[in-house]
Amino acid sequence: MEFEDRVAAYAPKLKALQSKLAADGVEFIEIHTVDTSGAFRSKIAPLKLSSYGEAINAILYCVTHGDGQPMGDVAFASASANEENGFPNIKGIIDPATVVQHGWKPRFASAITRAYMLDGAVCPFDPRGVLAKVEERANALGYEARFALEYEFGIFHADHDLMRAGRYRELKPWGHSLINYDLVRSGEYQDFAAEFITRMKSIGIGVASLVTEYGFGMYEYALTPKTALQAADDAMRAKLHLRELCAERGLVATFMTRFQPPGKESACGAHHHVSLWRDGKPAFAAGPGRLTPVAEKFVAGVLNRMQETHLLFRPTVNSYRRFDRGAWSPEDVAWGFENRTAPIRAITTPNDGACRLEHRAPGADINPYLSIAAILVAGCEGIEKDLSLEAPVTSNLANLDKPKLPRTLNASIEAFAASDFCAEAFGEVFRDNYAESRRAEQAAFDAWQASHITDFEWQRYFVS
Template sequence: MSTKATPDATTAIVEAGVDLVQMELPDVNGALRGKFLAVEKVKPTSKSAVCTVVYQLTPDDGVWTSVHSSYDNGFPDVLGHPDMTTATKLPWRNNQAAVIYDVNRRDGEPFPLASRNVLRRVAGLFDETGLEPRFGVEFECFVLHADRELIAHGRYHDMAALGRMHNAYRLNQADEARELGVEFIRRMRSIGIGVEVFHTELGRGAVEFALSPETPLRAADNAVRAKTYFRELCAERGLVSTFMAKWHGDESGCGGHVHQSLWRGADNIFGEPSSGDISPQARHYLAGMLCTMSDCNVMFRPFVNSYRRLDHKAWSPENASWGYDNRSAALRVITYPSAEAVRVEHRVPGADANPYLSLAAMLAGGHYGIVNRLDLAPAALGNATERGAFERLPDSLCEATVAFRASSFCREYFGDEFVTHFAESRDVEWLHWCEWQKTNITRFELDRLFETA
């Protein structure tokens, strides 16, 4: 049960038997954080203190400081307020609901570090065009039988995978995955999130699920919720899921592909019925995404591990390319079965990307291309990495962060404060990696040099 943003929104969830509400706050890494509140505290006019340190937590809860939150300013609060259009009772939880919160400064201005605000800022540019973007997010992940002792000792690869399947689209040898997928689809349906597809993928324990197309903010909200709630469902069943871009060197990576199109009313303007090809507007949109892809790459690939997935042989693009139904290209254009179904699949993001930032980067690039009427280069024929003069994408977190920080395009579309802060957050990730490397001698080094150097 979802509610509408009216003064009666709280009444609706109370009447549904709810007494506790899960506040949901997307952080810069795309994880949902928050609090548990009495339902009386959750009204359209409610405000809740949110410590700015939420936006300076690493994935493993390390704290770093910036001008926004530090010992110098006392780690101050900003104010969260519920977006009651996202209020939904969680049928699998005892009398509990969930609401996504927006975050503002104390003067009421949107807090620039909140990724939901970043996406809203960019999506608002399309309000002036009369066009409605729609996005469908896909996630790949691996599901394993949880063993806390193995995890505690760092022996992740010793855990048993879900089921016996290791190929995509298996129907036999996939009973456990089938039952997990059926329950997940039904749970998401009960809260208004459409899961159009759930199937096994390449790799032991690998699955993929695709969400129904939605407007930008709702698509990102659905994506972070689906990812969070899938993890919870796995935990209930003694399982653990990982959305790492590359969790095992001998297994496939995990993509977070995004399908997108632009609509005017009931018409998909990406399609051109007379030719069966993509429209001029679609060409401008694609050209904009391509020419800004390197600048935005760190929003698609935000961690050191993200770049382990970079491999065109595993259908993870290495350059800013496009092609018709070409999975080796960064942008896969799909023109069938009808003009209404024409869309672009962005294949760069991993499942580890923050959906709000990923969608914001795509929208910004598309808007830039339309406004400047950019020309689209010829499509890649065959392997997009080997054919066509396409720009190489950054192949490390450090290189991607440098490009992002220096980008005037990113600063114009996402704001100086966000760009500076997100770049600093990636610097922290890179620093942790470099410090780890200094003190950890790899098996590669030992095998080659222990007895020979």
């Protein structure tokens, strides 16, 4: 839908929402735009739901993680914004389906935008637009896709002097133990969990659970299922408001995938639970230990494109420190019933309504719009092409000769950048821009590493 058509469709809804929010005491609105790396870039403004659009700086689609710290490389080379085009603004419009008043801060509401170019065409760089297009493809097949995401993350006591100095490893984890499913890790934990769940409920986000995970400072929340675009919106908002709640309490949350050395304690995954529904009925369910033919085709499609789309599940240098089949972070292209060592775990109990697939490759550093889009579009292709599914894994994957997922960020980048499937599924402009964003991540790490003498070198060679 072009910009003017979207304005015409949204204007009456936005006008009605403006009146309702004002009557309910809202004075300010937080307007969120999703950047390439999967962060909300936001502004706070007096309440105004303009049907004529919001100005979006196109540089948001070529900014680097953490604005380039510690290298200072704020932006990467991109067709979205550069010296040739003068770093322009583009247009966004608030999606009325995303407008919510904050129950814990009722003077505030928030909303998420859809992005358009200045000529009114859909912005090809917008991750939210990419997922919306993929969701339409699933709907055209007659299915409603539902996703629920689980995020593992760390919470630490905030020390802003240490953080400003980049000494994050010296922060103290929140809670005194590393036991999972523990209610008394910290005296404030239960109140924290209740407040987070209550806040999310007030903006229509269901939290199925919040638990302590295995590791000092490790926690996990699970969100309830929504349609694809709604699930990604929920994932982004929950992450933002979890960090906000931490900041209010002198804490800081991290979603980097591994903050403990590899092999020690847990890493941070973001497992995606997915199911298809038709006419209000689960399309994957065939009873315990079985999948319907459409589910089998969906799984076959996801497996078929898993190496090409792997970059969207492990998008940073840190992502690859999480690789560990033995710790349930998958390394192979495989699937199985209730198998946590495979990237696709089929869950068929306790009832048909719970039948779903769990995709275990994504880490907590994903852009959820892109990880959801990658799973959904590959599964749709499996249905469209009537792909056959290999037998489920029933033994130790370490002893099987299954295809391997790319082991490095560079390898994932090259598989993604060379993929005609990814160009067709996400748009060639988006594919190339996203690949360039990941090359910038790798280049920044390589440059930092080249400019430092490591602890390994000091300890191994200084007195030799």
